[in-house]
Amino acid sequence: MKHLKNYINGNWTEGDAGSFSVNNPATGEVLAMVPKASPEQVRGAVDDAETAFRFWSKETAETRSNHLRRLYDLILENVEELGRTITLEQGKPLKEGIGEVRYGASFVQWYSEEAKRVTGEMIPASHKNKRIMVLKQPVGVVAAITPWNFPFAMITRKIAPALAAGCTVIIKPASQTPISAIKIMELVEKAGFPKGVVNLVTGDAASIGNVFLDHKKIKKITFTGSTEVGKELYRGAADTVKRISLELGGHAPFILFDDGKLFDSIQGALASKFRNCGQACISSNRFYVQQGIQAEFIEGLKIQLKSFRQGNGLTSDTDLGPLIDQRAYEKVSDHVTDALSKGAALEYRGDIPAKKPNGEGGYFYPPTILSGIGPDMKIYREETFGPVIPIIPFREEEELLTMANDSDYGLAAYVYTQDLSRALRVSEALEYGIIGLNDGAPSTAQAPFGGFKESGIDREGGHYGIEPFLETKYISIGL
Ligand code: ADP
Secondary structure, three states: OEEOOEEEOOEEEOOOOOEEEEEOOOOOOEEEEEEOOOHHHHHHHHHHHHHHHHHHOOOOHHHHHHHHHHHHHHHHHOHHHHHHHHHHHHOOOHHHHHHHHHHHHHHHHHHHHHHHHOOOEEEOOOOOOEEEEEEEEEOOEEEEEOOOOOOOHHHHHHHHHHHHHOOEEEEEOOOOOHHHHHHHHHHHHHHOOOOOOEEEOOOOHHHHHHHHHHOOOEEEEEEEOOHHHHHHHHHHHHHHOOEEEEEOOOOEEEEEOOOOOHHHHHHHHHHHHHHHHHOOOOOEEEEEEEHHHHHHHHHHHHHHHHOOOEOOOOOOOOOEOOOOOHHHHHHHHHHHHHHHHOOOEEEEEOOOOOOOOOOOOOOOOOOEEEEOOOOOOHHHHOOOOOOEEEEEEEOOHHHHHHHHHOOOEEOEEEEEOOOHHHHHHHHHHOOOOEEEEOOOOOOOOOOOEOOEEOOEEOOEOOHHHOHHHEEEEEEEEEO
16 A cells, blocks of 8 residues: 655654545546645645745746746656546556546646746836836735645645745645645646745545634735635635635536537537536536537437447546546436436436446446436536536527526637627627637637636636736836
8 A cells, every 4th residue: 555745844744633545436446545734734834835936926937937847747757647537546547547647747847938928017106206116926825725626736826836836835636536636736846946936735634624714924825716605714714815816617608509510519429428528617518509410419429429438437448437526426327317207208227337447436327318407407507517418409699698608607618500690799798707619628728718797717827827826016117
């Protein structure tokens, strides 16, 4: 049994509050024991990160850039092993695990470049004897709390811009998937980041979260996870007016008009729904399909799904892995049972693989298509986070927009149409931060990722993604 450690101030550290096990969701096998850091240890890590901030923030942009570039190169040298780690602890097919590593690495690469382009401004003054100078400075020590669905990329997407800006960080990964995070720390150490600049603590989420919230030296929290926990952190951050960035839940509408390209829309639906077994905040969650194309769309999906292979992500031909845990499995089952009990029709259900490949565990939920979905069903309003396609028919654009915007969430939406005017009209009218217009996979390092409404605050990616780690300072100069 592997016993892994936390990484605090450049030291590999045991947890003073004990340890916990990490399981493979495809088999139930225990993969490793991971430390439970005590509140005292977390407070110590914050102090160390603050000491490190004093010099890291004063390093040249070029030095910070070079460190990130070395980290990027090391990630690429270890793509296979990192991808395998993700698959083992998270369950996604190996090709997706490797895809996530490449995607995660692209943020490190991008911000190694962007580190050199953080600039201020000189603004013309109203008096001849004055000058107005604006500087951008790093906010300080950052706490990064990350989820289990993209255990690698959600970390790099946060720490790369933070480090580029001159902040130091403490990472708290999800308890289901801390092993990928620990592997990142091994590479951080190899890349030569000075001690205290990047730290990692694992353990009880609420107790670590409370230390972050209470500690005055934490100047910013960046969080990806559930809307519920995000709101708690938002409230908790108020006492010390901490900066906070939130990437929360989604309930993405996938919209197909009669004039959309059928083949492309099916490919887009599969990509946006089944990546990570539907466990992404930008996963399509409700499918609005115009009446004239509904039958063909469902038929096309069924044909594709028949060749989908579900199973252990390490098996080479697996397309779809398990859900992360029992709770996730129960939620998806509940959404489907609820819809069927209220009159939805079961259009398709895949064969469930042997539930217990090695005699234990395995949270496999089969790909499922439902039609006749209505507003009284849970699946219509809530984020399902599983491999289910609920289809809602519509007639007219106006009716569609009312339904699509009728949500507290506003992260991603997908639109398939060949009509240019409609494409722009609908994209502008949708109250969502990300629109996949004839595109089922919009995420990329150089673009702003984030949501409207209760889906979050701030953006990650691109030049937008470094701003939340910077303060603006105005210096008024009298000559
Ligand atoms: P999910 O429901 O998808 O697991 P969570 O929001 O619970 O999403 O988890 C996202 C991250 O937030 C994880 O790292 C988790 O450990 C952490 N977390 C959960 N509860 C709290 C809390 N009260 N304070 C701080 N972090 C938390």
